[in-house]
Amino acid sequence: xxxxxxxxxxxxxxxxxxxxxxxxxxxxxxxxxxxxxxxxxxxxxxxxxxxxxxxxxxxxxxxxxxxxxxxxxxxxxxxxxxxxxxxxxxxxxxxxxxxxxxxxxxxxxxxxxxxxxxxxxxxxxxxxxxxxxxxxxxxxxxxxxxxxxxxxxxxxxxxxxxxxxxxxxxxxxxxxxxxxxxxxxxxxxxxxxxxxxxxxxxxxxxxxxxxxxxxxxxxxxxxxxxxxxxxxxxxxxxxxxxxxxxxxxxxxxxxxxxxxxxxxxxxxxxxxxxxxxxxxxxxxxxxxxxxxxxxxxxxxxxxxxxxxxxxxxxxxxxxxxxxxxxxxxxxxxxxxxxxxxxxxxxxxxxxxxxxxxxxxxxxxxxxxxxxxxxxxxxxxxxxxxxxxxxxxxxxxxxxxxxxxxxxxxxxxxxxxxxxxxxxxxxx
Numbered sequence: 001x002x003x004x005x006x007x008x009x010x011x012x013x014x015x016x017x018x019x020x021x022x023x024x025x026x027x028x029x030x031x032x033x034x035x036x037x038x039x040x041x042x043x044x045x046x047x048x049x050x051x052x053x054x055x056x057x058x059x060x061x062x063x064x065x066x067x068x069x070x071x072x073x074x075x076x077x078x079x080x081x082x083x084x085x086x087x088x089x090x091x092x093x094x095x096x097x098x099x100x101x102x103x104x105x106x107x108x109x110x111x112x113x114x115x116x117x118x119x120x121x122x123x124x125x126x127x128x129x130x131x132x133x134x135x136x137x138x139x140x141x142x143x144x145x146x147x148x149x150x151x152x153x154x155x156x157x158x159x160x161x162x163x164x165x166x167x168x169x170x171x172x173x174x175x176x177x178x179x180x181x182x183x184x185x186x187x188x189x190x191x192x193x194x195x196x197x198x199x200x201x202x203x204x205x206x207x208x209x210x211x212x213x214x215x216x217x218x219x220x221x222x223x224x225x226x227x228x229x230x231x232x233x234x235x236x237x238x239x240x241x242x243x244x245x246x247x248x249x250x251x252x253x254x255x256x257x258x259x260x261x262x263x264x265x266x267x268x269x270x271x272x273x274x275x276x277x278x279x280x281x282x283x284x285x286x287x288x289x290x291x292x293x294x295x296x297x298x299x300x301x302x303x304x305x306x307x308x309x310x311x312x313x314x315x316x317x318x319x320x321x322x323x324x325x326x327x328x329x330x331x332x333x334x335x336x337x338x339x340x341x342x343x344x345x346x347x348x349x350x351x352x353x354x355x356x357x358x359x360x361x362x363x364x365x366x367x368x369x370x371x372x373x374x375x376x377x378x379x380x381x382x383x384x385x386x387x388x389x390x391x392x393x394x395x396x397x398x399x400x401x402x403x404x405x406x407x408x409x410x411x412x413x414x415x416x417x418x419x420x421x422x423x424x425x426x427x
Contacts (some may be wrong), residue, residue, distance in 0.1 A: 012193070019188070025145050025153075026042065036155075074354060088124075093176045133353075228411065239397045295341070345412075
């Protein structure tokens with residue numbers, strides 16, 4: 001009997017891991033595939049760089065959806081999740097169709113509208129896996145898409161251009177269509193996935209909608225520490241987004257524009273290292289220990305970013321090694337926020353709510369920071385190479401992260417210590 005239950009639980013875990021990986025891979029094909037183009041010959045007027053403007057436009061739409069998601073995701077009833085996912089993806093794909101046919105100046109609007117629904121997808125998908133004893137493992141499968149699938153869809157996009165003779169503008173829509181059946185399969189799998197059981201709820205607390213009053217109460221009680229975490233997340237989002245949005249241009253700058261497989265191949269070791277470490281968090285049952293473990297790994301990641309960048313500057317390592325090592329340093333803490341830190345923080349504080357609210361407030365501010373950097377780059381008149389700008393970004397972000405992480409560690413450990421003292425007095 002016990003063996004049958006164990007087999008059943010293992011099958012259920014594998015089932016939902018595959019489902020969330022496929023669903024977000026399908027979304028990435030609709031969000032990220034346009035980045036495979038360089039749009040060097042496109043004139044959208046006003047002296048603006050076409051690709052940077054396209055990126056800003058889509059990220060603006062994505063950012064707006066993150067702000068909308070603070071309310072939508074934190075209050076979404078379980079029964080409406082599948083229909084929301086279907087509508088969001090189909091609308092995003094339709095906007096890529098418009099991107100293919102609209103005049104150059106109006107393509108910016110199509111990409112804004114493309115990003116507008118897609119920022120909500122993560123919160124809906126994550127709601128299927130939060131509040132479980134194996135959430136870290138499931139979230140690692142979901143987070144694999146952040147690293148592996150972003151390279152995969154851009155590689156497919158480049159191959160579509162090179163081998164099928166599709167234009168840069170039609171390529172995103174074609175790539176999205178190629179991945180659409182995968183996304184539809186994932187929806188069916190998510191619909192059949194099992195819900196959290198009693199043991200999950202006992203260990204990780206019940207996950208319920210958070211309405212306006214609940215969200216305000218959480219911030220009043222934990223705002224200082226939470227917003228320090230958000231500051232780290234904003235830095236990681238800025239660096240990750242810049243790396244993700246312009247990696248094709250970076251390799252072109254290195255004379256490797258005709259090696260599309262390089263984008264995927266450099267992401268594979270990053271994905272393996274990061275996801276194995278992040279998923280290992282599921283082995284730590286105590287929430288305080290798991291949270292501190294996550295913060296410690298984030299500190300180590302900041303040091304890795306700083307060290308690898310310095311070594312690359314002094315030509316001690318080559319560009320491929322630098323992209324991989326700094327990529328691990330960037331993605332590990334970024335993934336830990338999704339796999340472990342926010343999930344364990346809710347459980348550690350014994351707060352009845354959901355991770356969606358914590359994610360979406362952090363994500364909204366993170367993408368606001370990302371947009372600000374891109375806009376500043378255009379206003380200032382960025383003349384550096386992509387590599388030089390990325391080096392500067394790595395230095396600033398890693399040093400700031402180190403300082404804030406130490407403060408976060410002290411804040412929450414002190415808060416939990418005070419909470420335990422109050423419980424001891426009551427007992």
